[in-house]
Amino acid sequence: MKHAAITGIGAYLPERRLTNADLETMVDTSDEWIRTRTGIGERRLAAEGEATSDLAAAAGVAAIADAGLTVDDIDFLVVGTSSPDHVFPSTASLVQAKLGLTCAGVDVMAACTSFVFALHHATVTIEAGRASTVLVIGADALTRHVDFTDRRTCVLFGDGAGAVVLQAADEPGIMGIDLGSDGTGADVLTIPAGGSAMPCTPERVAEGLHHVRMVGSEVFKFAVRAIPETTERALAASGLTSDDVTWLVPHQANQRILDTVADRLGIAHERVVSHIEWVGNTSSASIPLAVHDLYTSGNLRPGDVLALVGFGAGLTWGAAIVRWTKGPVR
Ligand SMILES: CC(C)(COP(=O)(O)OP(=O)(O)OC[C@H]1O[C@@H](n2cnc3c(N)ncnc32)[C@H](O)[C@@H]1OP(=O)(O)O)[C@@H](O)C(=O)NCCC(=O)NCCS
Known part of the structure; x- marks a missing residue:
């Protein structure tokens, strides 16, 4: 049996910052409350028109480059997300087109555990010999689903994406x-x-x-x-x-x-x-x-x-x- 190991990693954060001071002007909260109860000081917000697939694609490009590979080397794509661009098509399909991949892609949805589930999906695919180089992305734009008048939730979430390239290996990277x-x-x-x-x-x-x-x-x-x-x-x-x-x-x-x-x-x-x-x-x-x-x-x-x-x-x-x-x- 083949093993799977991480050979590339990439990240993308949208530019727009939302600080605790900004939130103090939006809801009845304080920097002190947010920092003491959560540890959060600021978060990033996807730009107008920037969707989860855009965040995911940017992280994916970075991970492929970090692995020293090109899009042609990727033979399977798994995107973990719970804020897909649409109910369907899958965000993986949109990422696949944005990156110019030719392989199959699928979404895995387990809310904030999605990346770990996606990593599992990619690992077993490699171990079964069904793929040798898999791009695994965790991406979310949950601020699109947050009520910015609800102080109990709006202070918590931010948008971003991270990705790894997983490749077949002789020794187990993913244990x-x-x-x-x-x-x-x-x-x-x-x-x-x-x-x-x-x-x-x-x-x-x-x-x-x-x-x-x-x-x-x-x-x-x-x-x-x-x-x-x-x-x-x-x-x-x-x-x-x-x-x-x-x-x-x-x-x-x-x-x-x-x-x-x-x-x-x-x-x-x-x-x-x-x-x-x-x-x-x-x-x-x-x-x-x-x-x-x-x-x-x-x-x-x-x-x-x-x-x-x-x-x-x-x-x-x-x-x-x-x-x-x-x-x-x-
Ligand atoms: C959400 C969370 C930070 C709330 O912290 P907490 O210490 O449990 O606070 P409580 O919900 O008991 O609320 C305490 C008080 O703070 C208030 N409060 C809630 N959000 C507030 C905010 N942003 N600013 C100021 N006060 C706030 C509440 O209304 C409540 O007031 P009350 O006592 O007058 O009713 C905390 O429960 C948490 O992090 N839970 C896990 C959430 C999580 O991990 N979610 C993602 C999973 S993937």
Whole structure:
């Protein structure tokens, strides 16, 4: 059986910044509240006319270049997103056209866990010998679905995209993966209207049912339980323990969640990658963006073990243990 390893990584953040000071002029909130409760200082917003596929394509181009490849080398595309450009066609189809890829592409949707699910999809495709070079993108423009009069949610999210190139390899770069779903928690975090269950009508839009709805405290409790559990399972599947983790890269939703799970796993806080202060919760993009930060900072070295851990609506969760095999920044 072939293994899969990361050979390229790229990122894209839209230029427009929305600071906590900006939000203070929009809703009844404060920089102090947002920083203390979430760790977020600012976030990026997709420009007018800039869609999730644009963010994804920009990150994809960067990842392909970083791998030293061209679009002709990519033989499968997986896009993790929960804010697709349209109900259909898939965002992967649009990214494929924007990049000039000739391979098949598919969307994977597991809310903020989408990147980990997409990585799993790409890994098993390579391991099965069905592809040798897969572009995996996590991209979201969730601010398009946020009610900017609802202070409970509008301070949290930002837009962005991150991508990796996964290639067949002799040694495993992607080691153990653990995934999970529990649909009994579906109501805790949802965009109720806009799908087949509740098509958008003027009445539903007036009620704001097309916006993100979240019971924040329930999501918090779920996250601090699910992240350590899924990480431990993925580590066990890799024959490792938390002592072997060089970098814990959790989905960036709340700094307090990151601190709590680090303590529960017995991982020192300086080993936990956090960029939430600068970009907020970028959903499917947050994990590859955080790995990209680590990579470009020069702190990621061949042989390092990363635990990439997601959680989100569904409810969904998942962890992928990665042995970094790639050289320094090109
Ligand atoms: C959303 C979250 C930051 C809220 O923090 P919290 O400490 O749980 O705060 P609460 O929801 O208990 O609200 C406390 C108070 O702050 C208020 N509040 C909420 N948002 C506020 C804001 N942006 N500014 C000021 N006050 C705010 C609430 O109205 C509440 O006021 P009340 O006590 O008068 O009713 C936190 O629950 C969280 O991060 N949950 C996880 C969310 C998440 O990860 N989502 C993404 C999953 S992928």
